[in-house]
Structures are given as C-alpha cells and as structure tokens.
Amino acid sequence: MQRFPDIEIYLAQADVDAITAWLREALDDDALTLARSGKGIWRGKATCAARPINIMLVERAADHFASLWFDCDATPWPRDTDCARDAAVRLGCEARCSLGGWQPGDDPDRFWQVLPDGQEGTIDWPDPGQ
Secondary structure, eight states, X not given: OOOOSSEEEEESOOXXXXXXXXXXXXXXXTXXXXXXXXXXXXXXXXXXXXXXXXXXXXXXXXXXXEXXXXXXXXXXOSSHHHHHHXXXXXXXXXXXXXXXXXXXXXXXXXXXXXXTTSOEEEXXXXXXXX
C-alpha cells in the first residue's frame, strides 16, 4: 500500500483535549501536547517510529470543520482515509479527507466522508470561497 507523504483530515468537532488523547494513544507518545499557536491554531510534535511528526490543528478551517495535518509519512496511517476512519470512530465525529493525491484536472470538491457509525463514501464538498 502506498504511504502518503503527509496526512490531512477534516473533523466536524475540534475538541483539543479529545484529539490530544487520541493522538497520544495512536502515536504512542504520552508527552504529546497541542499548544495554541495563534487564533484557532494548535501545533504539536510527536515522535512515532523514532521519527518526529509535526502536527497542526486549525479550528474552522473549512465550512465549520477543523483541519488536522501531520507533516510526515511516519504516522500509523498510510493514507488520509485510514486516519479519517480511525478519527471518526475514536472521536465520535464525522471526518473527511481528500480522495487521494490531487492533480490538475481532478475535481477539487470531491472528498471522502466517514461517519462515526462506520458509513463512508464520496461526497461533494464545494469550497464556499470559490
């Protein structure tokens, strides 16, 4: 399975404490903290598989969803969809992500939606700023 160079998912809820607890367990890093880094922005760094992972959480990044981004390919999730599935179950909220790598000509409004009950599928999620 191809491993993506970074992971980005969108969460319907941005409970920083719940996200931190989930990430500590998922990344096996009890020292992980997310610290405020500006209005609605949180940053942290974890170590997973002996590699540093920069993490950024942006509240209300897109259409009332928070963006959670991991700037590394050493996460336990090889693809965005894997992370979204784990997040939806563990956080009990809807998660969304891109369908895969984006190339010119791809539809930028097509996303993968994962619901906490396990339902998932492709959705149209237009950028309201366009």
